[in-house]
Amino acid sequence: MATDMESSHKSCKHFCSIIPPSLLLDILESNNTSQETRAAVQKTYDHCGKLLAKRKTHCHGGGADAKESAGTSGTSAAAAPDAEDGLFRKIYNSQKTAKLRKKLIYSEGGDLSTLEADQSAKEVWDYFGKTYEFYKEVFERDGIDDKNLKMIGSLHYDDIPGPPGMDNAFWDGDEMAFGDGDGEIFGSFTKNIDVIGHELTHGVVQFTANLEYEIQSGALNESMADVFGTMIKQYFHPDGKQLATDADWLIGEGIFLPAITNAKALRSMKAPGTAYNNPKVGKDRQPATMAGYVKSPNTDAGDWGGVHINSGIPNHAFYLASVALGGYSWEKAGKVWYAALLDKSMVGIDTSTAFKVFADLTVGYAKSLFDADVEAAVKKAWTDVGVLEAADEPKEPKDDL
Structure with a gap:
């Protein structure tokens, strides 16, 4: 069931x-793609940047709800009645519109x-159902908000009719939308x-910690x-x-089209920084440890302090812990990460120290x-990535489970 922490925050x-602004900019700056693809990447960067900026304005107390900015009026998915009997999916066709x-x-x-x-x-339809099933079976969670929030997806989403398609998929705070890709890179x-x-x-x-989407908390x-996502895949x-x-x-894996060689995936949790390296898309810049932490501007062009880049550090910690513990990743490491996510200490954490707060809780x-x-x-996993030192004492958890 949902906790007080979830409902209040x-x-x-x-x-x-899923595609960070930094990668879109790398593609634009590479000058190695067709004019048509560059136009698709540019429109994706501009459109997603506007949606994110409007959400940030709403979060900080100004502006209308960003549902309008995503191109839809009417009742939001979050405000709609929850499904009483569990999984409830609605799938729409945006028909190449926004x-x-x-x-x-x-x-x-x-x-x-x-x-x-x-x-x-x-x-x-299939992956919505499996995601719901995973959270239900492994964590006894009733969907996204733990109250069976409807799972809504809009396909063929784009802000310009006709090919090429938008180069992204996103969660907008209420529901998901999916682009069709440009056909050359994605x-x-x-x-x-x-x-x-x-x-x-x-x-x-x-619906849990509601981590601020910038710097370490965003990462x-x-x-x-x-x-x-990777536990669901496994x-x-x-x-x-x-x-x-x-x-x-x-x-x-495979999100880059086969013609984009040496680009096996967007990210590698096992070896951050090695997922792709191609003249058309640039190089994976994720660090595996705090020694490589990237200080980026807290702007859209800077990926809001490198949220998609520095996520490689806690990603690698989870990989190390899961492999060290053996068995299935969700049996022990996954249960620990989920418990820490639900802890009251995670609400409103400092954006610049979030890694250590979370590591201590795990x-x-x-x-x-x-x-x-x-x-x-x-503890060894977090020490190996440089978030904790060997002498660090764990923070006492505030159990919300």
């Missing part, structure tokens, strides 16, 4: 996209044959379960989305549930939920 809705919920394709309990004509619709953004799980987890973060927000691996030691730990929960061996493994 959910008013600030963050706009979060309008959310434009044409209904499918509503829960409807005729599944309506999905057959649109591969993207089938993928979103394809459809509906084909990766970890990408959809990542964006929906931004919603989970919104931790991004990392939480990667952590749970949980529903085509060959069956995947052990932590067998997983590839890639986020967005060490504390590793001990209280499991034993000294799990505590030692989690």
Whole structure:
């Protein structure tokens, strides 16, 4: 069930996209793509930047609700009645416009044959359901807000009719939207379960700690989305549930089209900084440790203090802890990370010290939920990435579970 912390701290809705502004800028600056693709990347950068800026204005007490900025009027998804019986999906076709919920394709309990004509619709229906199932089975969580919030997705979202498509997928604080990609660098953004799980987890973060989307707290927000996105991917691996030691730990594997060589994924939790390196898209700049922490401007062009870049550090800590503990990543490390996310100490944390606050909490929960061996493994992971020092004492958890 939802905690008091969740219900009292959910008013600030963050706009979060899978493709960071820094990557879009790298593509624009590379000058190695077609004019048509550059135009698609530029419009994506401009459009997503406007949506994010309006959400930030709303969060800090000014401006109208950003639902209007995303191109939709009417009742927001968050304000709609929750589903009483669990999973409830609604999938729409934006029809190459920037309008959310434009044409209904499918509503829960409807005729599944309506999905057959649109591969993207089938993928979103499937991955929405699996994300819900993962949170329910592993964490006994009733959806995004723990109260069965409707899962709404708009496909073929774009702000300019016709090809190429928008180069992003995003969570806007209420629901998801998916672009079709430009056809040269990116394809459809509906084909990766970890990408959809990542964006929906931004919603989970919104209804729990609601981490400010800048600097370390923003990087931790991004990392939480990667952590749970990759667990969902491992949980529903085509060959069956995947052990932590067998997983590839890639986020967005195959999101770059095959012609973009040496670009296996958006991010690597196992080896941050190695996911891609290609003249058309630039190089993966994620650090694995605090020694490589990137101080970026707290602007859109600076990725709001490097939220998609420095997330590599807590990402790598989760990878190290999961592999050290063995078994499935969600059995121990995942339970510890989830408990820390729900802790009251996470609400309103300092944006510049969020890594250490969260690390201390995970060490504390590793001990209280499991034993000294799990505590030692989690602490070593954070020490190896430079967030904790060997002498650091864990913060006493404030249990909300």
